[in-house]
Every structure is written in structure tokens, then in C-alpha cells.
Amino acid sequence: xxxxxxxxxxxxxxxxxxxxxxxxxxxxxxxxxxxxxxxxxxxxxxxxxxxxxxxxxxxxxxxxxxxxxxxxxxxxxxxxxxxxxxxxxxxxxxxxxxxxxxxxxxxxxxxxxxxxxxxxxxxxxxxxxxxxxxxxxxxxxxxxxxxxxxxxxxxxxxxxxxxxxxxxxxxxxxxxxxxxxxxxxxxxxxxxxxxxxxxxxxxxxxxxxxxxxxxxxxxxxxxxxxxxxxxxxxxxxxxxxxxxxxxxxxxxxxxxxxxxxxxxxxxxxxxxxxxxxxxxxxxxxxxxxxxxxxxxxxxxxxxxxxxxxxxxxxxxxxxxxxxxxxxxxxxxxxxxxxxxxxxxxxxxxxxxxxxxxxxxxxxxxxx
Amino acid sequence: xxxxxxxxxxxxxxxxxxxxxxxxxxxxxxxxxxxxxxxxxxxxxxxxxxxxxxxxxxxxxxxxxxxxxxxxxxxxxxxxxxxxxxxxxxxxxxxxxxxxxxxxxxxxxxxxxxxxxxxxxxxxxxxxxxxxxxxxxxxxxxxxxxxxxxxxxxxxxxxxxxxxxxxxxxxxxxxxxxxxxxxxxxxxxxxxxxxxxxxxxxxxxxxxxxxxxxxxxxxxxxxxxxxxxxxxxxxxxxxxxxxxxxxxxxxxxxxxxxxxxxxxxxxxxxxxxxxxxxxxxxxxxxxxxxxxxxxxxxxxxxxxxxxxxxxxxxxxxxxxxxxxxxxxxxxxxxxxxxxxxxxxxxxxxxxxxxxxxxxxxxxxxxx
Numbered sequence: 001x002x003x004x005x006x007x008x009x010x011x012x013x014x015x016x017x018x019x020x021x022x023x024x025x026x027x028x029x030x031x032x033x034x035x036x037x038x039x040x041x042x043x044x045x046x047x048x049x050x051x052x053x054x055x056x057x058x059x060x061x062x063x064x065x066x067x068x069x070x071x072x073x074x075x076x077x078x079x080x081x082x083x084x085x086x087x088x089x090x091x092x093x094x095x096x097x098x099x100x101x102x103x104x105x106x107x108x109x110x111x112x113x114x115x116x117x118x119x120x121x122x123x124x125x126x127x128x129x130x131x132x133x134x135x136x137x138x139x140x141x142x143x144x145x146x147x148x149x150x151x152x153x154x155x156x157x158x159x160x161x162x163x164x165x166x167x168x169x170x171x172x173x174x175x176x177x178x179x180x181x182x183x184x185x186x187x188x189x190x191x192x193x194x195x196x197x198x199x200x201x202x203x204x205x206x207x208x209x210x211x212x213x214x215x216x217x218x219x220x221x222x223x224x225x226x227x228x229x230x231x232x233x234x235x236x237x238x239x240x241x242x243x244x245x246x247x248x249x250x251x252x253x254x255x256x257x258x259x260x261x262x263x264x265x266x267x268x269x270x271x272x273x274x275x276x277x278x279x280x281x282x283x284x285x286x287x288x289x290x291x292x293x294x295x296x297x298x299x300x301x302x303x304x305x306x307x308x309x310x311x312x313x314x315x316x317x318x319x320x321x322x323x324x325x326x327x328x329x330x331x332x333x334x335x336x337x338x339x340x341x342x343x344x345x346x347x348x349x350x351x352x353x354x355x356x357x358x359x360x361x362x363x364x365x366x367x
Numbered sequence: 368x369x370x371x372x373x374x375x376x377x378x379x380x381x382x383x384x385x386x387x388x389x390x391x392x393x394x395x396x397x398x399x400x401x402x403x404x405x406x407x408x409x410x411x412x413x414x415x416x417x418x419x420x421x422x423x424x425x426x427x428x429x430x431x432x433x434x435x436x437x438x439x440x441x442x443x444x445x446x447x448x449x450x451x452x453x454x455x456x457x458x459x460x461x462x463x464x465x466x467x468x469x470x471x472x473x474x475x476x477x478x479x480x481x482x483x484x485x486x487x488x489x490x491x492x493x494x495x496x497x498x499x500x501x502x503x504x505x506x507x508x509x510x511x512x513x514x515x516x517x518x519x520x521x522x523x524x525x526x527x528x529x530x531x532x533x534x535x536x537x538x539x540x541x542x543x544x545x546x547x548x549x550x551x552x553x554x555x556x557x558x559x560x561x562x563x564x565x566x567x568x569x570x571x572x573x574x575x576x577x578x579x580x581x582x583x584x585x586x587x588x589x590x591x592x593x594x595x596x597x598x599x600x601x602x603x604x605x606x607x608x609x610x611x612x613x614x615x616x617x618x619x620x621x622x623x624x625x626x627x628x629x630x631x632x633x634x635x636x637x638x639x640x641x642x643x644x645x646x647x648x649x650x651x652x653x654x655x656x657x658x659x660x661x662x663x664x665x666x667x668x669x670x671x672x673x674x675x676x677x678x679x680x681x682x683x684x685x686x687x688x689x690x691x692x693x694x695x696x697x698x699x700x701x702x703x704x705x706x707x708x709x710x711x712x713x714x715x716x717x718x719x720x721x722x723x724x725x726x727x728x729x730x731x732x733x734x
Contacts, residue, residue: 030504030505030532031503031504031505031506031532032503032504032505032530032532033503033504033530038504040504040506040507040511042506042538043504043505043506043507046506047504047505047506048504048506069506071506071536071537071538072505072506072532072536074534074535074536074537076534076535076570076571076575078570078571078572078594078597078598079532079534079570079571079597081597081621082531082532082534082570082594082597082620082621083532085621086531086532086594086597086620086621087531087620089620089621098630106672106675107674107675110675113676114676116669116676116677116678116679116701117676117677118676119679119703127700131703131704131724131725131728133705133706133707133710133721134705134707136398136399136400136707136708136711137397137398137399137400137405137407137410137414137415138397138398138410138414138439139398139407139409139410139413139414139415139436139438139439140407140410144407148717151717151718151721152710152717152721154718154721155717155718155719155720155721155722155724155725156721156722156725156726157721157724157725158703159703161705163399163400163707164449164453164454165397165398165399165439165446165449165450165453167441167443167446167449168441168443169438169439169441170438170441171409171438203443203445203446203449203601204443204445204446204601205445205573205599205601205602205604205605206572206573206574206602206605207573207605208443208601227445227449227453230445230446230448230449230453230599230600230601231445231599231601231602232572232597232598232599232601232602233597234570234571234572234575234597234598234599235572235573235598235599235602237572238572238573238574249681250678253449253453253454253456254448254449254452254453254456263465302483307474308473308474308477309480309481309483309484309485310483310484311483311617312483312486314616333494334483336486336498336525336526337498338500338501338528339500340500340501340503340530341503343500343519344503350515350518350519350522351518351521351522352522353522354500354518354519354521354522354523354524355521355522355523357498357522357524358498358522358523358524359523361498
């Protein structure tokens with residue numbers, strides 16, 4: 001393997017199972033299919049994840065170190081997190097504990113454009129710690145938030161950030177807010193000789209945030225608050241590259257997002273936002289979703305709801321042609337069956353196995 | 368409260384504490400500050416989250432129903448998830464279990480543009496279940512993936528999707544892949560009279576995915592695979608709106624992202640992607656991070672690493688001016704202290720309390 005990321009997972013397991021579990025993670029985060037079905041020498045040598053070390057850190061908890069190929073990431077932050085934890089984030093027994101990045105990846109992304117010293121310099125803070133407060137609660141008008149900002153500034157604070165819940169709500173539109181807040185801060189600065197710096201909260205899609213940043217810079221603002229796990233890591237990093245004079249303050253909102261019930265996140269939210277189909281790990285496959293969870297998810301994705309079209313539930317994750325009848329009995333015909341590795345293991349009989357799968361579905365007699 | 372989202376949280380708690388815990392969630396997900404410090408009548412009447420019901424679903428697990436104002440969301444999917452679970456996702460004891468959306472929100476987002484019937488119609492699948500397989504493993508060339516696609520098509524499958532790990536890697540560039548795969552599928556269609564449909568995997572930022580979709584449509588493709596939790600919900604929904612003829616298949620990658628160690632996600636990844644400062648919940652505040660976790664996070668954010676600038680650690684989340692000396696002793700001067708509610712509770716003495724905070728930091732003698 002040439003360029004390598006070393007990912008460290010903490011896995012809850014017993015000693016007998018950990019070797020298999022570790023290998024399963026290495027496969028899941030690289031080729032996501034049975035190794036036995038791979039014969040491409042490049043893939044086997046360079047792409048398949050490799051378990052490098054396993055050791056028990058406390059009784060029943062193992063640290064598993066896996067080498068993943070840098071080539072699978074490219075220069076894409078979304079793909080980075082996808083390869084590190086995408087599917088494994090769905091497993092209950094695993095924490096992505098650490099990653100050692102090769103130097104070229106770290107340098108390619110480039111880190112903070114301003115960082116500690118830049119933020120200090122802007123605030124003329126010398127070598128001391130910086131101070132910051134937050135504009136809230138949301139629901140206040142821009143004028144009231146500005147009044148509040150003035151009071152913080154008057155107290156001599158270095159930075160003020162928007163509450164991360166402040167977006168572009170009707171009661172405090174973004175452009176009005178940055179205008180009134182910066183005016184308030186400048187007024188205090190004229191009197192006190194010291195400008196408090198303001199980091200408005202960015203929200204929306206990439207274009208919306210570009211407009212917000214452009215408007216901010218027009219108002220003399222060069223700091224922004226952003227929640228990378230909400231806006232997406234790729235979008236976040238694009239803004240970092242496009243606005244090199246802006247200092248970004250990252251907010252941890254949604255950095256703990258695993259604990260959203262699958263039926264809600266996949267079945268309801270993704271549907272509402274426009275997912276025509278939702279792939280999810282079927283029970284009895286590689287993931288821990290229960291039959292009840294899957295049934296509820298599928299129901300949620302396609303039940304009558306405010307006149308929205310149904311999303312197609314796509315149970316997947318280690319399914320096999322043999323399970324087709326059982327899955328169709330369970331999910332009914334309003335579904336899409338997705339079988340990947342279960343067909344690929346057929347190797348030179350993929351056409352036939354696929355056809356058997358297809359025919360199995362076509363000819364199934366729904367009760 | 369006018370338009371309302373009803374969020375249901377499952378909370379691990381004992382009976383004595385659940386009332387307080389429920390109220391804390393309602394506050395965290397709405398105004399994120401002490402209610403006692405709010406006097407704006409609009410905010411109190413319309414914005415502060417309200418606990419509507421609590422009941423024990425199993426011993427030690429309570430379902431808490433909270434009303435949140437639709438006005439805080441606006442028409443922004445990122446802000447939606449932010450208000451539903453953003454900060455609460457950081458708590459170990461809470462699962463966001465369900466949400467009842469008001470009709471106007473569901474209709475505004477609009478749901479699938481094609482959905483079950485659209486995907487069936489495209490595949491001429493009548494009323495039966497659809498079939499799908501996946502192109503993988505990654506590492507294969509575009510030609511080999513196309514060969515594989517041809518075999519699936521030959522088997523008569525309805526849909527083929529890219530493995531969600533397929534992006535724009537050097538060994539299989541996106542444009543080359545869609546060209547070779549669609550050519551293979553058309554060739555089979557000419558012979559077999561039936562076109563298998565292909566959903567390439569989108570990745571990157573919004574502009575990159577627009578280019579991918581435009582290229583796909585140019586190749587006659589009108590289906591795409593996307594991981595909303597990787598690309599960001601807002602970006603996902605923007606693509607849904609901009610490409611109404613495309614059917615989107617949502618992949619659950621990263622839908623379980625809570626279990627990334629904070630030091631890694633906030634301290635290392637956010638830093639690497641350009642976060643000049645990282646806000647995180649300090650130990651002893653409203654969140655469960657331990658002192659050790661916080662120390663490790665701060666260390667990770669600013670230690671020497673491949674010549675990258677340091678991110679400023681910003682411990683926050685229920686901090687008070689009283690804690691300034693202790694926090695500075697712990698984090699040192701290479702930090703930013705963020706105090707929100709702890710200053711706001713001072714109400715008409717905010718200026719003074721802020722100044723005390725500021726002076727406390729300025730005059731602190733680091734050991």
C-alpha cells in the first residue's frame with residue numbers, strides 16, 4: 001500500500017471474536033465486499049484495508065488499527081469522513097477513536113488560515129487568552145441583538161459570535177443583523193478605542209453561505225461561525241479555501257449525530273428533503289438494526305404523509321438472493337432490494353445469479 | 368406558540384431528575400440560555416421550547432415531547448437538524464427519537480420528486496419491487512466497473528448504483544466512469560431490449576456535485592446516489608430542488624456519526640480542514656465531556672502537527688466568569704474562553720460582568 005491513513009477504532013468485543021470483527025471493519029471501510037470475490041491485483045494490494053494491530057485496552061474493549069489507502073480519499077473532505085467512518089458509524093460497537101493522517105493529506109487541506117496567532121493579532125490580544133461571548137437568545141430582533149453586542153463590547157470582549165441557532169429567521173434576518181451589530185460595535189469602538197470582533201453564524205447551502213460571507217466582508221467582518229457537521233465537511237472546506245481572509249470558528253453542533261433513530265433520519269427527514277429512495281441496513285445483515293427498526297423505517301418512508309410521495313425503502317447491507325422471498329414478504333412490493341456482495345460472490349456466475357435474483361423478485365407472490 | 372415542531376427525545380434518567388432534564392433539553396434546543404435571563408415577551412411566548420409530555424417507556428428510559436417553534440428553522444435543512452438535535456447530539460443520554468413536522472414544513476421541503484412510482488416507471492417495473500446492485504470494489508478501473516455493470520444489466524437488474532465509496536479517484540474518475548458504464552448498459556439494452564438504470568455516487572461540494580449531475584444528465588443518467596449526512600442536508604436539498612428530473616437515492620453513510628472521539632473530530636479533522644477555532648463543551652458544564660477528553664481535545668487542536676497552524680480551543684457550554692482562573696490554569700493562554708449564558712444571567716449588569724470576565728482573563732497569572 002502506498003499512501004496510508006491509519007484509523008484506530010475502539011471496538012466492544014470478546015477475545016474470540018475480535019480478529020473477525022477487526023477484519024470486517026477494515027473491509028467495510030475500504031472495498032465493502034467479500035474479499036473472496038476480489039481478484040483484481042491492484043485492489044488486493046493497494047485498496048483493501050489492512051488490520052495492523054489489535055490490543056485490548058480494557059476488558060472487552062479492543063483498539064483496532066487499520067491501514068486505509070489515501071487514494072480512496074482524493075482531495076475531498078466528505079469522502080475522507082466517508083472512508084473513515086461512513087458505514088462503521090452505523091455500528092453500535094465501534095468508536096472511531098483516532099486517525100493518523102499522512103503528511104501530504106494534512107498539508108493538502110492546509111489547516112487553519114489564521115489560527116491562534118491570527119485571531120490574537122486581530123484582537124490585539126498579545127499573548128493572552130482571547131475572550132468571546134454569544135448573541136442570544138434567538139427570537140430577539142436584530143436591534144436587540146445589536147444592543148446586546150454593544151454591551152459585550154462595552155465590557156471589552158474580544159469576540160462575539162452569533163448563537164449557532166441564529167440563521168436567517170424572519171425575526172432577525174442575516175443582513176440586517178450584521179449591519180446593526182457591526183454598527184453597534186463601531187459606535188462603541190469610537191468611544192472606547194477598541195473594536196470587538198463579530199463572528200456571524202453561517203447557514204444554508206454553499207451559495208447561501210457565500211452570499212453571507214460576501215455581505216459580512218462588505219460590513220468589515222472577517223470572522224464567521226460554522227458547524228461543519230451541519231453544513232458538510234466539503235462545503236466547510238470550500239469556504240475555507242475561497243475566503244482566505246476569513247477566520248472560521250467551528251461549532252460542534254451535530255458532532256454527535258449517531259443517536260438519531262433510523263426511522264426518523266432516513267425514513268422521515270431524508271424523505272422530506274427529497275430522497276426518492278433510502279438505502280438502509282436490513283436486519284440480519286452486517287448491521288445491528290432490528291427487524292422492528294427496519295419495519296418502522298420502511299413504514300415511515302412510504303406511509304401517507306401530507307401528500308408527499310413515498311420514498312422507496314432499500315434494505316441492504318449483506319443481503320443475499322436467498323433472502324429475497326423473506327424480504328419481500330416482510331417489506332411487500334413497495335420496496336427496492338439492493339444486493340451487492342451477495343451477487344459479486346458468484347464471480348463468473350454473476351449474470352446468472354443476478355438473473356435469479358431478478359426473477360425471484362419478478363415472480364414473487366405477495367401474500 | 369404558532370407553528371410548532373414536536374420533537375420526541377428518549378432520555379436515560381431516574382424519575383427524580385427527568386423533569387429538570389426535559390426542561391434542559393427544551394432550552395438547549397431553542398434559546399440555549401437560562402430562561403431567567405430572558406425578558407423579551409416574544410421570545411418567552413414563541414421561541415422557548417416547551418416540554419409537552421414526559422412518560423416512562425421502560426424502567427429508567429423516558430420519552431420527552433418538546434414543542435419547538437417552526438420560526439427558528441426557516442427554510443433551511445441544516446438549520447432544521449441544528450434545532451432538532453444539534454447540541455443535544457452531544458449528550459450521551461439522549462436519542463432524538465421522532466419529530467412531528469407541521470404540514471407547512473413538510474410541504475415546503477416537498478419530499479421526493481419521483482419516489483416509488485417514479486422509480487418504478489423509469490424501470491418499467493409495473494407494481495413489483497425494484498432491483499438494484501452496486502458497482503464495487505473501489506480500486507477497479509472504470510472499464511472494469513463498466514464490465515461489471517454490463518453483467519448486472521445482462522442479468523436484467525433495474526438499477527445499479529455506485530458503491531458510496533466511489534467518488535472521483537484517480538483509478539476511476541467520475542466522468543470516465545459514467546461514460547463507460549452507460550455505454551456498457553446501452554450496449555446490453557440494444558441486445559436485450561431493456562435498459563438498466565445507473566445511479567452514480569455524488570461527492571464533493573455543491574459545485575462539484577452540480578458538475579457531476581450535469582455530466583450525468585448529458586450521459587442520459589437521471590438517478591444519483593448521495594449521502595446526505597456526508598454532503599450536508601442543505602446541500603442535498605439544494606440539489607433536489609435544482610435537478611427536478613433526477614431521482615436521488617440517499618445513502619446512510621455517517622448517519623451514526625456521534626461516536627467519533629471529540630479530540631479527533633473537533634481537534635484534528637476540523638483543524639485540518641481549516642477551523643481557526645473549535646468550540647467544544649468544557650468538562651463540568653452542560654455536557655458530559657470529561658476533563659481528560661477536553662484536555663486531549665485542546666492538546667490535539669494546537670500541538671505541533673505537520674507545520675499546520677494551531678486551532679484555538681474554545682471550551683464552552685455553561686461556563687461562568689467564576690471558572691475563568693481554573694480554566695486558564697487548565698488550558699493555558701493558548702485558548703479562547705467562551706461564556707454566553709453565564710454573562711447573560713447578569714441581565715442589567717452584563718457590561719460589568721463582561722468586564723470582570725475580561726479583566727479576569729487579562730490579569731490571570733499563568734503558572
